[in-house]
Amino acid sequence: MTRRKHDKTEHPQEQPDEGEGRGGLEAATPHDALFHFAFVDPRHAAAELQCVLPQALSAKIDWSSLTPEQGRFVDAKLLSRYSDLLFSARIGQRRGLIYLLFEHLSSRKRLGLLTLLEYMVRIWQAHRKRYPREKRLPVILPVVLHHSETGWTAAKRFREILDVDSEVLTLLEAFIPDFQAVFDDISRVDPRALKARAMTPEGKLVLFCFRVGRTPDELVKWLPEWGDVLMAVARSPVGGLFISAVMQYLEEVTKLGEVGLKTAMQQALGNSVAEKILFAGERLIERGRREGELAGQRAVLLRLLAERFGALPRNAVASIEAATPSDLEKMVSRVLTASTLEDVLGKKKRRRGATPPRS
Structure with missing residues (x-):
């Protein structure tokens, strides 16, 4: 991922006080881990957003300027869902924000637009806390990626949750908040339609996993039609890392385990194709074993981080060079799930209220 020099509006927020209690570096759920692993990359996020x-509006967004921003705004107690x-991006002639929220649950509890508005206010x-002299706020475009057993059933526009007569609502329009989000409800989307989307193979594969991953029979049913997408991902420059992340996700959500999942893939795709795909992930582990020594492990970690985050700053390289064997092992375990380079390195969060310097 190429890093760009940002102006002051490209990093318009820091993690708010409400999010300080999230605790730890590990992702809350397998869904959270795979979502962040894939869509923190602007290439995959841009392709998904352009589809929905x-x-x-899409034509007004400079997609080459799409940049992931630090900070997560969901309540800690809701991380399981x-x-x-x-992201920040140039929308028209100004910088704006795009907030991508993924709702992954099977319970009857649903995200309400009031909650979404609360996150936007955060x-x-x-932004105001970091840039108190700025007179205007950046626009926020809310996008909800949803998957559940029933699909999205709640209101899609804020006015729909207000208890008011329609005639009175018309008179109140100028005085009350009203908005709607962009929804991508993949709950019942045909996997063929997902495959036909103009997205990166990696992005398609992640949506496919979200769509059918919880039901092993569905996964096995559709795998043969997705073999070419899996192969495309496996052959990409970071294919091994991506296949490892996907396999880790499917092992957890299908409850098949490593052996059961490999068997299912072999039955659905055939031994030859399945082995080529699985080898892409396994070669990462084998590479470390092959190089063996501590210096080799450092080299593998540096290559993986460069593949995910682009050119590494000197302080990051120094941290890896100075890491103990135990620290290196922890860093490697975080590569698949961490959203940022700092998360992989285990850097401590800034103290509450601290404001980073503008870049």
């Missing part, structure tokens, strides 16, 4: 945004990512509050 109105064409006229929601995941979020915040983003604006963090």
Whole structure:
């Protein structure tokens, strides 16, 4: 991922006080881990967003400027159901924010637009805290990626949750908040339609895993039609890392375990194709074993981090060079699930209220 020099509006927020209690570096759920692993990469996020945004709006966004921002705004107690990512991008002639919220649950509890509005307000509050002299707030475009057993059943526009007569609502329109989010409800989308989307193979594969991963029979049913997508991912420059992340996710959500999942893939795709795909992930582990020594392990970690995050800053390289064998092992375990380079390295969060310097 190429890093760009940002102006002051490209990092408009820091993690708000409400999110300080999330605790630890590990992702809350397998869904959260795979969502962040894939869509923190602007290439995959941009492709997903372009598939769901109105064409006229999408045309106004400079997708080459899409940049992931630090900070997560979902309540800690809701991490088992929601995941979020915040991006900045040039929208028209100004910088704006795109808030991508993933709702992954099977219970009857649903994200309400009031909760979504609360998260958006947190983003604006963090922006004001960091840039108190700015007179205007950046626009926030809310996008909800949803998957559940029933699909999205709640209101899609804020006015729909207000208890007011329609005639009175018309008179109140100028005085009350009203908005709607962009929804991508993949709960019942045909996997063929997901495959046909104009997305990166990696992005398609992740949506496919979310769509059918919880039901082993569905996964096995559709795997043969997705073999070419899996192969495309496996052959990419970071294919081994991506296949490892996907396999880790499917092992956990299908409850098949490593052996059961490999067997299912072999039955669905055939031994030859399955082995080529699985080898892409296994070669990462084998590479470390092959190089063996501590220096080799450091080299493997540096290569993996460079593949995920682009050119590494000197302090990151220094941290890896100075890491103990135990620290290196922890860093490697975080590569698949961490959203940022700092998370992989185990860097401590800034103390509450501290404001980073503008870049």
